[in-house]
Structures are given as structure tokens and as C-alpha cells.
Amino acid sequence: xxxxxxxxxxxxxxxxxxxxxxxxxxxxxIVHAVSSVSLxxxxxxxxxxxxxxxxxxxxxGRAVLQLxxxxxxxxxxxxxxxTAMQGDTxxxxxxxxxxxxxxxxxxxNPRRRIGDIxxxxxxxxxxxxxxxxxxxxxxxxxxxxxDPELVMGRLPHEFSGGQCQRICIARALVLSPEFIICDExxxxxxxxxxxxxxxLLEEMKTRYGLTLLFIAHDLAVVKAVSDRVxxxxxxxxxxxxxxxxxxxxPAHPYTALLIEAIPVPDPDVRPAESVAVGExxxxxxxxxxxxxxxxxxxxxxxxxxxxxxxREVAPEQFAACHHPLIGAGQASNNGESRSI
Amino acid sequence: MTEPALxxxxxxxxxxxxxxxxxxxxxxxxxxxxxxxxxxxxxxxxxxxxxxSRAxxxxxxxxxxxxxxxxxxxxDLVHLEPERLRKxxxxxxxxxxxxxMTSLNPVLTIGTQLIETxxxxxxxxxxxxxxRSVELLAAVGIPAPEQRLxxxxxxxxxxxxxxxxxxxxxxxxxxxxxxxxxxxALDVTIQAxxxxxxxxxxxxxxxxxxxxxxxxxxxxxxxxxxxxMYAGRVVERAPTPDLFKKMHMPYTEALLAAIPKIDAxxxxxxxxxxxxxxxxxxxxxGCSFAPRCRYAWAQCHGEKPRLEEAGSPGHQFACFxxxxxxxxxxx
Ligand SMILES: Nc1ncnc2c1ncn2[C@@H]1O[C@H](COP(=O)(O)OP(=O)(O)OP(=O)(O)O)[C@@H](O)[C@H]1O
Ligand SMILES: Nc1ncnc2c1ncn2[C@@H]1O[C@H](COP(=O)(O)OP(=O)(O)OP(=O)(O)O)[C@@H](O)[C@H]1O
Ligand code: SF4
Ligand code: SF4
Ligand SMILES: [Mg+2]
Ligand SMILES: [Mg+2]
Numbered sequence: 001x002x003x004x005x006x007x008x009x010x011x012x013x014x015x016x017x018x019x020x021x022x023x024x025x026x027x028x029x030i031v032h033a034v035s036s037v038s039l040x041x042x043x044x045x046x047x048x049x050x051x052x053x054x055x056x057x058x059x060x061g062r063a064v065l066q067l068x069x070x071x072x073x074x075x076x077x078x079x080x081x082x083t084a085m086q087g088d089t090x091x092x093x094x095x096x097x098x099x100x101x102x103x104x105x106x107x108x109n110p111r112r113r114i115g116d117i118x119x120x121x122x123x124x125x126x127x128x129x130x131x132x133x134x135x136x137x138x139x140x141x142x143x144x145x146x147d148p149e150l151v152m153g154r155l156p157h158e159f160s161g162g163q164c165q166r167i168c169i170a171r172a173l174v175l176s177p178e179f180i181i182c183d184e185x186x187x188x189x190x191x192x193x194x195x196x197x198x199x200l201l202e203e204m205k206t207r208y209g210l211t212l213l214f215i216a217h218d219l220a221v222v223k224a225v226s227d228r229v230x231x232x233x234x235x236x237x238x239x240x241x242x243x244x245x246x247x248x249x250p251a252h253p254y255t256a257l258l259i260e261a262i263p264v265p266d267p268d269v270r271p272a273e274s275v276a277v278g279e280x281x282x283x284x285x286x287x288x289x290x291x292x293x294x295x296x297x298x299x300x301x302x303x304x305x306x307x308x309x310x311r312e313v314a315p316e317q318f319a320a321c322h323h324p325l326i327g328a329g330q331a332s333n334n335g336e337s338r339s340i
Numbered sequence: 341m342t343e344p345a346l347x348x349x350x351x352x353x354x355x356x357x358x359x360x361x362x363x364x365x366x367x368x369x370x371x372x373x374x375x376x377x378x379x380x381x382x383x384x385x386x387x388x389x390x391x392x393s394r395a396x397x398x399x400x401x402x403x404x405x406x407x408x409x410x411x412x413x414x415x416d417l418v419h420l421e422p423e424r425l426r427k428x429x430x431x432x433x434x435x436x437x438x439x440x441m442t443s444l445n446p447v448l449t450i451g452t453q454l455i456e457t458x459x460x461x462x463x464x465x466x467x468x469x470x471x472r473s474v475e476l477l478a479a480v481g482i483p484a485p486e487q488r489l490x491x492x493x494x495x496x497x498x499x500x501x502x503x504x505x506x507x508x509x510x511x512x513x514x515x516x517x518x519x520x521x522x523x524x525a526l527d528v529t530i531q532a533x534x535x536x537x538x539x540x541x542x543x544x545x546x547x548x549x550x551x552x553x554x555x556x557x558x559x560x561x562x563x564x565x566x567x568x569m570y571a572g573r574v575v576e577r578a579p580t581p582d583l584f585k586k587m588h589m590p591y592t593e594a595l596l597a598a599i600p601k602i603d604a605x606x607x608x609x610x611x612x613x614x615x616x617x618x619x620x621x622x623x624x625x626g627c628s629f630a631p632r633c634r635y636a637w638a639q640c641h642g643e644k645p646r647l648e649e650a651g652s653p654g655h656q657f658a659c660f661x662x663x664x665x666x667x668x669x670x671x
Contacts, residue, residue: 052527160616190384191554192632195598195612202607217527224600224610243606261532262602263557267581271532271561278483279499279530 012079013040014179014211015064020073022056022063029284033059035235036073038310043178046205046212048226048243050219050258052280056235057215061181064213065097066090077179095125098172102184104164108156114141115152118171125175136174143207144170144200162193169200173208181213186221198224219262223247228316231255234291235283237310241317251319251326254292290322298323345372345411346548347396347516352408354391354400360621365391367572368408370647373565375515376546380559380580383569384595384617389552392569393520396550397435398425413515430461434514438521440505444493450477450504451489454511461512476507480537499530503537510541517542520552535562556596560584565654568592571618571628574647578655588651588662591629627660635661 022034034056041047049057062068064075066082075082082093101107108117118137127133141148144166156164165185172180182201186194202225205212216222222229223243230240231254239252250256263271278295281287290308293299302322310318313327354366366388373379381389394400396410398417410417412433417425429435437443445453454473458464464472470489477485480503493501502522509517519538523531539562542549553559559566559580567577568589576589587593597611615632618624626641627633633640639660647658651665 052529162616191595192384192598192613193616195600195610196614198600199609199612202609218600219528220600220602220604223602223606224604224608226606247602257529259602261528263531263535263555263560264602265556265560265584265596265599267560267584269561271535279497 012043014043014045014078015041015213016074016076017060017064018074018076020060020063020075021071022059022068023071024059026284032235032283032286034063034070035286037232037235037237039230039237039240041179041211041213043211044209045228046214046226048222048229049213049215049232050217050222050229051232052217054280054283055232056283057217057232058183060232061099061183061213061215064181065094065099067099095121095175096177097179097181098175098177100165100168100172100180100182100185102187104161104168104188105156107168108164110156113153113155114159114167117156117167118174121171121175137170140170140174141167143173143204145196146170160193161189162196165189165197166200169197169204173204176208177210179211179213181215183215184217185214187216187218194221201225219247219258231258234280234286236291237320238292239317239319239321240310241314241319245314245317249314249317249326251313251317251324252292252321253296253298253323253325255319256325257295290320346375346377346413348372348409348411349392349396350409350411352392352395352406352410354388354395355405355407356391356401357403358621363621364572364623365404365620366395369569369572369574371567371574371577373516373548373550375548377565378542378549378551378563380563380566381550381552381569382554382556382559382566382595384554386617386620387569388572388620389554389569390520393435393518393550393552396518397429397433427461430457431512432515434509434512434517436502436505436509436517436519436522438524440498440501441493443505443508444501446493448492449489450491450493450496454489454504454508457508457511472511473507476511477504479541480504480507480510481533482507499526499534502526502534506534506537506541510545510547513545514547516548516550518550518552521554522551523558524553524555556599568595571624572620573628573658574656575629575659576657577647578652578657582652582655586652586655586664588655588657588664589659590633590635590661590663593663594632594634627658635663637661 017037017039020034020037024031024033037060051057059068063070070083077093080093085093115137119133122133122136138148141151146166186197189197214222214225226243228241229243229246231238233254239255247259250259281294287294289304289306293303308320308322310320313319313324349369349371352366352369353364356363356365369392383389395406400406406418451473455469458469458472473489474485477488482488482500482503523534526534551559551563563580566580566583567574570591576592594613598613600610613632618628626643627645630636630640645658645660647656649656
């Protein structure tokens with residue numbers, strides 16, 4: 001038996017991703033989906049991951065779980081390198097990590113009853129006693145706010161999108177994982193239902209002592225649940241920092257752009273004439289140097305010649321930019337790039 | 341104030357037969373919009389926004405039953421002959437859908453589609469239509485417009501396709517543009533660009549515009565007036581600043597409160613609305629929001645509140661216990 005989770009060792013992250021590279025071959029070309037991404041998530045922390053469609057968020061999440069094998073780089077989960085694991089060893093580790101998807105209805109088998117859907121991970125992981133399984137399913141359904149008696153015998157199509165997402169969350173929780181990757185868990189839901197699910201995730205996080213990687217493209221949604229936020233653009237990390245600090249004083253021009261583009265539900269806040277120029281280039285042939293340079297108002301020659309590394313621009317805040325909006329002086333004095 | 345409206349929707353309902361019974365998608369809606377004005381229609385998925393816009397455009401599914409009147413520019417669209425309706429839709433009444441592929445033909449080049457529209461409705465010759473097409477594509481922010489004329493829709497990104505759909509919609513200088521979730525499928529940075537584009541063209545052309553969205557943030561800074569829909573009905577309607585400063589309908593308040601705000605602190609619990617919207621095939625006797633409303637009392641379950649003007653001019657709401665009024669419940 002694996003030892004239960006030891007009390008958190010200060011400084012030892014639960015997840016550590018090092019120089020992760022993930023590519024997809026298409027024809028004779030290569031999609032550079034994730035390019036040398038490094039990040040850490042502490043035990044009990046929620047790291048939000050934002051960025052535009054196609055920037056590689058889902059690919060990163062899948063590569064952490066080894067559902068897509070990276071080309072290079074390491075994924076250290078609780079100190080163990082998942083990229084070096086195969087077969088049963090990997091399966092056993094994976095049990096401690098779960099994934100929740102954007103489309104809750106599509107991720108449930110339409111022909112199976114809810115009780116069986118949620119019990120399935122238990123069966124696979126060898127919980128033999130049907131009574132014990134039923135008890136666990138019962139408890140977890142209650143925890144996500146569904147009435148087990150009313151729900152267990154029914155089929156997915158009898159439920160709304162929001163209820164299906166509750167069921168998916170229950171299925172992810174039933175094995176008591178330590179870490180959950182939420183890939184756009186509320187993007188397909190309506191505003192009123194979205195708030196219910198976000199609150200539920202927060203509650204479950206506290207109740208089950210979870211660590212979360214929360215992927216979304218909506219900055220306000222990400223901020224609502226995240227301790228720290230990582231911003232991605234075209235396969236690379238642009239900026240990482242504590243949520244409030246990052247939104248109050250973004251250092252990377254792309255982060256600033258994302259913040260400005262959010263529609264604010266207040267008629268006194270006149271929407272700024274969009275500063276965004278153009279659209280993201282293709283990840284098949286990303287720009288040289290800084291990948292954001294083709295849309296960046298601050299771009300200069302250096303930005304096309306030299307790839308910016310992540311550097312600390314304020315305490316705990318790291319940005320990959322030659323001309324950051326804050327802490328420029330500090331960053332250039334400290335030429336050495338620190339790991340995050 | 342009483343200049344005749346460009347569009348007026350009067351008591352419009354849409355019924356759809358379904359295996360589960362009749363589905364009332366739009367229920368007794370009254371709306372109007374003046375020339376050069378912008379109206380936002382906001383509501384959650386399934387509340388009937390698209391069916392309402394299709395009822396205005398007379399583009400409902402065949403089996404749908406429409407009742408009520410739709411007056412546009414002095415004509416009753418419900419009873420207009422199909423040929424005149426088709427002319428009108430290409431010219432003075434234009435539409436942009438959420439998925440630009442709905443309005444673009446996948447097997448024709450961008451150029452063919454634009455040029456044909458211009459030739460048909462404006463009777464331009466080939467050369468003039470081509471020049472006008474290039475101008476239009478440039479106006480909607482498409483780089484290298486001459487080259488784009490030769491491209492097919494699938495060769496463009498989602499944002500570019502939506503720009504082309506907007507160019508086609510604007511090509512004949514419509515008096516009213518209906519944009520049904522024009523940016524929902526797009527990324528935030530592209531979303532902002534498209535909304536700016538629509539606003540700029542709307543002002544420049546003095547065109548009336550209806551923006552349909554589920555995002556209160558999209559309408560806040562960009563419309564003159566907002567109508568909030570719930571379960572097929574308009575439940576609150578007001579000039580945009582009034583609506584946001586002094587909403588009277590508990591649903592509007594709850595909807596706004598449930599949106600995560602960018603200036604809120606992380607881990608602040610969101611005031612969620614419990615439950616979910618009613619099943620549109622099961623008509624309710626009372627206020628359709630009553631099962632989820634924290635102000636509901638007995639009357640709300642037994643009687644349907646009518647949409648009525650009260651308080652400030654132009655502010656209508658359908659509620660027995662409105663918030664933010666002297667007589668109602670203090671919010
Ligand atoms: N199986 C695949 N084969 C080829 N290319 C792929 C595959 N999956 C993803 N890609 C490409 O890799 C890039 C990153 O995709 P990914 O799905 O990780 O982005 P994302 O940030 O999750 O986007 P979204 O917000 O749209 O979900 C994109 O350019 C995408 O087209
Ligand atoms: N072709 C159809 N046949 C039967 N019912 C339909 C049809 N199209 C839509 N409906 C139903 O009509 C109601 C109103 O749908 P509508 O598409 O107008 O909603 P909406 O407000 O536009 O939602 P969304 O934000 O998801 O686009 C819904 O209950 C929907 O399920
Ligand atoms: S490195 Fe240059 S191009 Fe990239 S974000 Fe910074 S200023 Fe812009
Ligand atoms: S009528 Fe009653 S139930 Fe409906 S919104 Fe008003 S207070 Fe709530
Ligand atoms: Mg994704
Ligand atoms: Mg719709």
C-alpha cells in the first residue's frame with residue numbers, strides 16, 4: 001500500500017513540470033503545441049492556466065497525465081517522474097490525478113446509469129465489495145449536491161449540463177485523488193449554473209484537500225478560484241504570478257491585453273478601443289524570438305532576435321518579456337533567469 | 341421620444357411542436373427599436389433569444405408557429421410576400437450569426453459571395469462590385485483584401501470569417517443589423533475587436549443594431565437599451581445605464597451577481613442562483629423565475645406578472661416584488 005499523504009513538506013511542490021515540450025506531427029509539419037514550459041504547483045494550491053484557443057492549455061494538461069507523451073521534459077508528481085513510467089506503475093500514479101473536461105455531457109457514457117458511471121473507477125482500481133462501492137458513490141454524490149437516491153439509477157440524458165458536470169466531478173472525486181486537472185470545467189455552462197459549479201469546486205477542494213490545475217480562457221473565472229495564475233501564448237508561458245498581483249500589475253504585454261479585452265458589466269466602464277492587433281500566428285511556424293511579437297505594441301528588433309526567458313519582475317511574479325510593463329530595471333540587472 | 345420605431349415587435353410568440361408537447365420558445369414579447377439605436381437582448385441559453393431574432397427575420401423553422409406582429413420600416417413582415425421579404429433581408433434587414441459558417445457558403449470564394457450580394461441588391465456592375473468588396477473587407481479589418489477575395493471560408497480563421505460575414509451583412513447599407521451572439525465563439529481579444537468593429541460601423545452608418553448575447557458585459561458599454569429575457573419572455577427592459585444602476589427585476593440582479601468579477605478577491609464565493617430555468621414544454625402559472633427567486637411569495641406562484649413601466653421613463657419590468665423601488669423590497 002502507498003503511504004497516505006504525508007504532511008506537506010515546506011517547499012516541495014506536488015507537481016513540477018520541467019521544460020516540457022509537446023508536438024503533434026501533421027503531414028510533414030509539426031505543431032509546436034507546448035514549447036519548453038516549466039511550472040510548479042504546491043500542495044493545496046490552485047494554479048489557473050489561461051490563454052487563447054489553441055495556445056496549448058489542454059495539451060499541457062494531457063501531457064501532465066501522460067495521455068499525450070511529451071517529446072522532452074519532465075513531469076514530477078510528488079517527486080516521481082511520470083514521463084519515465086509505463087504500464088501498471090503509471091496507472092497507479094494516475095489514480096492520484098483526475099481530469100475534468102469542458103463538455104460534461106459528452107464525457108459520460110450515455111448508456112450507463114449514473115451509479116455505475118461513478119462506481120467504475122472504483123471497480124477498475126480494485127474495490128471489490130459492492131456495498132463499499134455503493135457507500136462511496138452515495139457519499140460522493142451527496143457531496144456534489146445531488147440526491148443519490150434520485151440520481152443513481154438514471155441515465156445521463158436525463159440531466160442538464162450543470163448536473164452532468166456535478167456527476168463528472170463526483171466521478172473524479174470518488175477515488176479520493178490528490179490532484180485534479182480541470183480543463184475548462186465551466187466554459188460550456190450558463191452564467192447562473194457556472195457560479196454553482198465554481199462554488200462546488202472550491203468547496204470540494206477544501207473538503208478533500210485537493211490541489212488543482214484550473215484551465216480556462218475566461219480571466220475572471222480563473223481569478224475567482226486561483227491562488228496563482230499562469231498565462232500562456234502560442235505554446236509558451238508568458239507570465240506567472242499570484243492572482244491578485246498579476247491582474248493588478250501585469251508585466252507581460254499579452255497579460256495586459258487579455259485583461260483589457262474582458263467585457264465589464266458596468267456601463268460606466270467604456271470599453272477601450274481594442275488594443276489587440278491581429279490574431280495569433282500558426283503554431284506550425286511560430287515567430288522567432290518572442291512568440292507574441294507579431295501582435296505586441298512594444299516589440300522591437302531584440303524581440304525577434306532573442307527569445308525572452310521567464311524572469312522575476314516582482315516578488316513571486318515572473319514574466320518572459322524583454323520590455324516588461326513593470327520591474328524592467330530590476331529584471332535586466334538580474335540577467336540570470338530563475339526557475340519558477 | 342415618440343418618433344416611429346424602425347422595428348416594432350408586438351405580442352410575438354413562437355410555438356414549436358416537440359415530442360414532449362408544445363414548446364413555447366418566445367412568449368408574448370413586445371420590443372421596439374428606433375433608427376440608429378442599439379438594443380441588447382440578454383439571457384441564458386434556451387431563453388428564446390435566437391427564436392425571437394428568427395421570428396423578426398421570418399426565418400423560423402417550418403414547423404414553428406408565429407403569432408403577433410413584426411412591423412419593420414412601415415411593413416408587416418409576417419404577411420409580406422416571400423419575394424419582397426427576401427429582397428428586404430438582403431438589403432435593409434441584415435443578420436450576423438454566432439457561427440459565421442451559417443451565413444457563408446463553404447463552396448464559394450469570399451469574393452464571389454460579396455460580389456454577388458452587391459450585384460443582386462445594389463445593381464452594381466462587376467467592376468464596381470469588386471471595388472466595393474475590397475473596400476468593405478478593408479473596412480472590417482481584413483489585411484490584404486484583394487487576395488482574400490480568392491479564398492474560401494475554410495481558409496480563414498474564425499475571427500476572419502466573422503469579419504467577412506459582417507462585411508456581407510453591411511454590404512448593402514442595412515437599416516437594421518441583428519447580431520446573434522456574434523462573438524461567443526471567439527477568443528476575448530478577437531471578441532473585443534469584433535465588438536469594436538460593429539460599434540464603429542453602426543455609428544458611421546447610423547444603422548440600428550440588435551446585439552443578442554448571454555453576457556451582460558458585452559451589452560454594458562455598447563448599447564442604448566437592454567432587454568433581459570427569461571424563459572421566453574422579456575422580464576426587464578430599460579435604458580442601459582438605468583438597468584445597471586437600478587435594476588428592478590430579481591432575475592437581472594441575480595444574473596449580474598453570479599458573474600465572476602475581475603476585481604473580486606480570489607476564493608470569494610459567488611452568489612449563485614440555485615436550480616435551473618423551467619422546462620419550456622411545461623407552462624407555469626406564476627412567475628417563471630419564482631422557483632429560483634429569493635423574494636418570491638405566494639402571489640408569484642399563482643399569477644404571471646405583466647411587463648409594465650414604473651419608476652423611471654422607459655424602464656419596464658415584470659415582477660410583483662421589484663427590488664430598488666420605494667414600494668418594493670429593499671435590495
Ligand atoms: N491531436 C492533435 N493533432 C494535431 N494538432 C493538435 C492536436 N491537438 C491539438 N492540436 C493543436 O495543438 C495546439 C494546442 O491545442 P490545445 O488543444 O492544447 O489548445 P487549448 O489551449 O486547449 O485550446 P482551446 O482553448 O481551444 O481548448 C493547437 O494549435 C491545436 O490545433
Ligand atoms: N428547431 C427547434 N425545434 C424545437 N425546439 C427548439 C428548436 N430550436 C430551439 N428550440 C428550443 O426553443 C427554446 C429557445 O431556443 P433559442 O435557440 O431561441 O434559445 P437561445 O436563447 O438563443 O439560447 P442560446 O443562448 O443557447 O443560443 C429552447 O428551449 C430550445 O430548446
Ligand atoms: S519580448 Fe518584446 S514582443 Fe515579446 S512581449 Fe515583450 S516587448 Fe512584446
Ligand atoms: S414576480 Fe415574484 S418570483 Fe417573480 S421575480 Fe418578482 S419577486 Fe421573484
Ligand atoms: Mg483546450
Ligand atoms: Mg441562440
